[in-house]
Amino acid sequence: xxxxxxxxEFIPSIIKYGRITLFLxxxxxxxxxxxxxxxxxxxxxxxxxxxxTLAQMSVSGAFYVVEPISYFPILxxxxxxxxxxxxxxxxxxxxxxxxxxxxxxxxQGTNEGAIISTLGIAVSILxxxxxxxxxxxxxxxxxxxxxxxxxxxxxxxxxxxxxxxxGQFAIQRPKLGxxxxxxxxxxxxxxxxxxxxxxxxxxxxxxxxVSVFGTIAAGKKIYGKELQGE
Amino acid sequence: xxxxEVANHPLMWTAAALxxxxxxxxxxxxxxxxxxxxxxxxxxxxxxKSAMKTxxxxxxxxxxxxxxxxxxxxVTMGGPIAWMRLSFIGSVxxxxxxxxxxxxxxxxxxxxxxxxxxxFANGVWTMxxxxxxxxxxxxxxxxxxxxxxxxxxxxxxxxxxxxxAGAMLGAFAYFNADRILGFDAGALACISGLVLMxxxxxxxxxxxxxxxxxxxxxxxxxxxxxxxxxx
Numbered sequence: 078x079x080x081x082x083x084x085x086e087f088i089p090s091i092i093k094y095g096r097i098t099l100f101l102x103x104x105x106x107x108x109x110x111x112x113x114x115x116x117x118x119x120x121x122x123x124x125x126x127x128x129x130t131l132a133q134m135s136v137s138g139a140f141y142v143v144e145p146i147s148y149f150p151i152l153x154x155x156x157x158x159x160x161x162x163x164x165x166x167x168x169x170x171x172x173x174x175x176x177x178x179x180x181x182x183x184x185q186g187t188n189e190g191a192i193i194s195t196l197g198i199a200v201s202i203l204x205x206x207x208x209x210x211x212x213x214x215x216x217x218x219x220x221x222x223x224x225x226x227x228x229x230x231x232x233x234x235x236x237x238x239x240x241x242x243x244g245q246f247a248i249q250r251p252k253l254g255x256x257x258x259x260x261x262x263x264x265x266x267x268x269x270x271x272x273x274x275x276x277x278x279x280x281x282x283x284x285x286x287v288s289v290f291g292t293i294a295a296g297k298k299i300y301g302k303e304l305q306g307e
Numbered sequence: 308x309x310x311x312e313v314a315n316h317p318l319m320w321t322a323a324a325l326x327x328x329x330x331x332x333x334x335x336x337x338x339x340x341x342x343x344x345x346x347x348x349x350x351x352x353x354x355x356k357s358a359m360k361t362x363x364x365x366x367x368x369x370x371x372x373x374x375x376x377x378x379x380x381x382v383t384m385g386g387p388i389a390w391m392r393l394s395f396i397g398s399v400x401x402x403x404x405x406x407x408x409x410x411x412x413x414x415x416x417x418x419x420x421x422x423x424x425x426x427f428a429n430g431v432w433t434m435x436x437x438x439x440x441x442x443x444x445x446x447x448x449x450x451x452x453x454x455x456x457x458x459x460x461x462x463x464x465x466x467x468x469x470x471x472a473g474a475m476l477g478a479f480a481y482f483n484a485d486r487i488l489g490f491d492a493g494a495l496a497c498i499s500g501l502v503l504m505x506x507x508x509x510x511x512x513x514x515x516x517x518x519x520x521x522x523x524x525x526x527x528x529x530x531x532x533x534x535x536x537x538x
Contacts, residue, residue: 087344091337092450098333099446105329106395106435106442108322109388113428117313121413121429126436128412129429133405133437141440149452150459150467150474155337157452161445163330164396167482169369175475176365176524177358179508181350185475186468192345196355197362199338202330204366205373206394212374213381213390223375230536231375233496234368236486237531240500241524243479246472248505253476261480265488284481292477293459296469304465 083188088154095158102162139282147289151185155195163202168235172242173201179245256295261288310427314385323391330395361521368528379403383418388431396438409433496535503527 114120144166145157151171152160160170175185177197183189247254264284267273273280313319345355376399380389384406392402403417409430410417417430460466486497504527511519 082344082347087340090340094333094336094340095449096446098329098336099442102326102329102333102395103439103442103446105322105326106439108325109319109391110428110431110435112318112322113313113424113431116318117316117424119313119424119428121425121432125409125412125429126432129405129409129433130436132408132412133433134440136404137401137437138440141444144441145445145448146452146455147474147478149449150456150470151478154449154453155341157445157449159333159337161441162333162396163394165369165373165393165398167478168372168398169366171475171478172369172524173362173365177362179523180361180520181354181358182520183350183354184468186471188348189345189350190468190471192341192348192350193355193358195337195341196345196358199334199341200359200362201366202334204363205370206327206331208367208370208374209377209390209393212377213386223378228375230532231371233492233532233535234372234528236493236497237500237535238368238524238528239479239482239486240497240502240531241504241527243476243483244501244504244527245508245524246475246479247501248508250472250476253473254480257473257476257480258484261477261484262488265481265484269488281481281485285478288481289474289477292480293470293473296473296476297459297461297466300469301466304463304469 083192087192091155091158095155099158099162135277136279139278143282143286147285150289150293152198153191153194155191156198159195159198159202163198163205165205168238169201169205170198172238173197175242175245250296250300252299253292253296256299257288257292260291260295264288310422310424311385313424314388314427316387319385319387323387326391327394357517357521361524364521365524368525373399376400380406384427384430384434388434392434396441397434401438402434405434405437406430408437492535492538495538496531498531499534500527500531503530 145161148166149157156174160166163170174194174197178185178190178193181193183193264287268280268284273283276283342355373393377389377393380399380402393399407417409432410422410426413426413429415421415426456467456470459470483497487494504523507519507523507527511523
C-alpha cells in the first residue's frame with residue numbers, strides 16, 4: 078500500500094511534469110539567441126554556428142550519455158530531471174541530495190531516499206538561483222572587486238567538498254571505498270599519463286564509466302553475500 | 308565594447324528570465340509533490356524540514372564558488388547570459404569553453420578585439436546547442452532508466468542501495484583522484500575534507516547530534532578549504 082502511492086502516483090506525475098519542463102527548457106533556452114537574431118538582426122552564418130557547436134560536441138558529446146547513465150543510480154528519476162535541467166550536478170545537486178538524506182536519516186536507493194533527495198535538490202536549486210540573482214543584479218563590479226586571494230581560497234571549496242562527500246560514503250562502506258579509490262586512482266593515472274588518448278574526445282568519460290560501473294560490480298560481489306540471508 | 312550593450316539589453320534579461328523561470332517552476336512542482344508523497348509514505352514533517360534546511364545550508368559553499376567564477380562570464384558574455392546559463396544546465400567551465408568555441412569559429416578570441424555582436428551571438432548559439440544533448444538525452448530516456456537499475460540489481464530491491472552507493476563512491480573517487488593527483492593546495496583541501504567528514508560522521512553516529520547532521524558537510528568543506536589555503 079505504502080509503495081503504491083510512490084510507484085503509481087508520484088513517479089508517473091514526476092515523469093509527466095519532468096518531460097514537460099525539459100521540453101519547455103529546450104525551447105526557452107533558445108530565447109536569447111532568437112532575440113539576437115530576430116529583434117536585433119545579429120544572426121551568425123549557419124556554418125559558424127555548426128563549427129562552434131561541433132567543437133563543443135567533440136568535448137561534451139560522450140558526456141551527454143555517460144553522465145545521465147552514471148548518475149542515475151544516485152539521482153533516481155526525479156533527481157535526473159532536476160539536475161540535468163539546472164546543471165551543477167557534482168558540485169552542488171548530488172552533495173545537497175546526500176546531505177539531505179543524511180539529515181533525514183533515510184537510505185539512498187529507497188523510495189524515502191528519493192523523496193528526500195528531490196526535496197534537497199529543489200531547495201539547492203532555489204537557493205542557488207536566489208544567490209546568483211542577487212549577485213548579478215548587484216552587478217559584476219562587486220564580484221570583480223574580489224581580491225585574487227579570496228578567489229583562490231574559494232576555489233578550494235570544491236576539492237574539499239569532493240573529499241567530504243566521498244568520506245561520508247566511504248566511512249559507511251569502507252571496503253567499497255578502498256576499491257573505488259583504487260579503480261579511480263588507476264584510471265586517472267592512465268588518463269593523466271596519456272594512455273587513454275586512443276579514445277576520441279576528452280577521455281575522462283571513460284574514467285567515469287569504469288569507476289562507476291566497476292565500483293557497482295565490486296559492491297555487488299562484496300555485499301551480495303550479506304543479502305543472501307535476507 | 309559595443310556588443311555588451313546588446314548583451315545586457317532588457318530584452319535579453321527577459322529571454323533569460325523565461326528560461327530561469329522554467330527551472331524555478333520545475334523545482335516548486337517537484338518539491339510540492341515530494342512533500343505530499345513523503346507524508347503518504349510515512350516520512351515525518353520533521354525529517355523533511357531537516358532535509359530542506361540541510362540542503363539550504365549545504366548550498367551556500369558551492370554557490371560561492373559559482374559566484375567567484377561568474378565574473379569572467381559576466382565580463383565576456385554579459386549579465387543575462389551569465390545569469391541564465393549558471394541557473395540552467397551549465398557550469399562556469401563549460402560555458403566559458405562553449406562561448407570560446409563560438410567566438411573561435413568566427414576567428415575571434417572571446418572578449419578580445421573583433422568581438423562584434425554577431426560573434427557574441429555565435430557564442431550564445433554554441434553555448435545553447437552544445438548543451439542540448441544533455442537535455443535531449445534526459446528528456447528521451449530518463450523514464451526508461453529505472454530498467455537499468457533493476458538489471459544491475461538483478462531484480463532485487465535490497466540490492467538497489469548498494470548500486471547507488473557504488474555509483475556514488477565510484478564517481479566521487481574519480482573526482483578525488485583527479486584532485487589528489489594534482490599534488491597542490493587542491494589536493495590538500497580534498498584530503499582534509501575527506502578526513503574531516505569521516506571524523507564528523509563518526510562522532511555524529513556515536514552521539515547522535517542533530518545539528519552536526521545538518522552542518523557536517525558545510526563544516527568539512529570550509530574546513531578543508533582553510534587547511535588547503537595554508538600552503
